[in-house]
Amino acid sequence: MTDNKLLEVEHLTMRFGGLVAIDDLSFTARKREITAIIGPNGAGKTTVFNCLTGFYVPTEGRLTLNANDGPRLLERTEGFRISRNNGVARTFQNIRLFTGMTVLENLVVAQHNRLMDASLFSLAGLFNLKRYANAEKEALERAKFWLNKTGLYEFADWDAGNLAYGNQRRLEIARAMCVEPSLLCLDEPAAGLNPRESAELNLLLQSIRDEQGIGLLLIEHDMSVVMQISDHVIVLDYGKKIADGNPEAVKNDPAVIRAYLGEEEDDELPPEVAQDLHLDPKAQ
Numbered sequence: 173m174t175d176n177k178l179l180e181v182e183h184l185t186m187r188f189g190g191l192v193a194i195d196d197l198s199f200t201a202r203k204r205e206i207t208a209i210i211g212p213n214g215a216g217k218t219t220v221f222n223c224l225t226g227f228y229v230p231t232e233g234r235l236t237l238n239a240n241d242g243p244r245l246l247e248r249t250e251g252f253r254i255s256r257n258n259g260v261a262r263t264f265q266n267i268r269l270f271t272g273m274t275v276l277e278n279l280v281v282a283q284h285n286r287l288m289d290a291s292l293f294s295l296a297g298l299f300n301l302k303r304y305a306n307a308e309k310e311a312l313e314r315a316k317f318w319l320n321k322t323g324l325y326e327f328a329d330w331d332a333g334n335l336a337y338g339n340q341r342r343l344e345i346a347r348a349m350c351v352e353p354s355l356l357c358l359d360e361p362a363a364g365l366n367p368r369e370s371a372e373l374n375l376l377l378q379s380i381r382d383e384q385g386i387g388l389l390l391i392e393h394d395m396s397v398v399m400q401i402s403d404h405v406i407v408l409d410y411g412k413k414i415a416d417g418n419p420e421a422v423k424n425d426p427a428v429i430r431a432y433l434g435e436e437e438d439d440e441l442p443p444e445v446a447q448d449l450h451l452d453p454k455a456q
């Protein structure tokens with residue numbers, strides 16, 4: 173394991189009134205690694221993402237992103253600045269695209285901040301053709317790169333809302349990558365995908381890790397995705413971390429098996445979870 177720590181979460185706690193959604197959570201995510209956060213429904217996975225990306229201000233704790241130009245404390249950054257200034261991008265559990273815009277437009281709009289910087293936030297800047305035109309050209313090149321990478325080039329002029337579901341999922345990833353993040357947070361990217369699409373997603377995420385050199389943080393219920401592509405798995409249950417390690421160690425951890433099984437002795441693991449955890453469902 174390398175020491176290239178990208179994200180350090182220390183003692184993160186998030187309370188909603190009397191409900192403790194995240195309870196004193198600490199973990200590290202590294203560059204060039206895929207870190208998965210798994211756990212039963214309501215374990216607090218999305219709340220972690222919401223704290224990292226500025227949707228929620230944590231009740232307690234420190235979230236340090238070691239950006240190229242030094243450490244940034246995310247919990248002290250205004251929500252809307254987190255993606256713009258700190259290089260954290262995310263996708264959503266329920267796809268959120270600009271459905272009335274074309275696929276290409278979705279990717280260019282994602283680069284709005286960079287284009288506005290090039291315009292110097294003024295009409296004069298906008299018409300200072302060279303600077304703005306160069307930025308626009310780069311934005312289009314970047315969009316084309318990610319269209320190719322995600323297999324969406326032939327759909328560039330389609331309205332995003334008309335894409336098949338699996339392609340919409342890939343467009344969300346392409347859009348997030350167009351902001352050139354250092355940390356990409358993916359909330360259930362395999363949800364609703366068929367096995368072929370899921371296998372393609374695995375290859376895409378691995379190539380982003382290997383070729384772009386960024387860190388990926390993944391929430392996923394599909395254990396075949398988690399176990400095949402994660403370098404590091406964190407397991408939450410009722411807001412607490414119950415396991416943290418490589419996929420092999422985590423899937424054999426009795427606390428993890430118990431969390432998925434529940435307390436009732438008669439409960440059975442869903443067959444696909446049992447299979448991925450390499451358990452005999454009949455033995456449960």
Ligand SMILES: Nc1ncnc2c1ncn2[C@@H]1O[C@H](COP(=O)(O)OP(=O)(O)OP(=O)(O)O)[C@@H](O)[C@H]1O
Nearest residue numbers: 188191192193211212213214215216217218219220
């Ligand atoms: N804005 C909120 N207000 C009140 N409670 C909330 C809020 N957001 C989340 N919670 C609660 O916090 C707990 C954790 O929710 P969260 O959505 O983070 O879980 P999750 O692990 O992502 O679940 P799932 O796998 O079902 O998406 C749940 O009990 C949820 O009801």
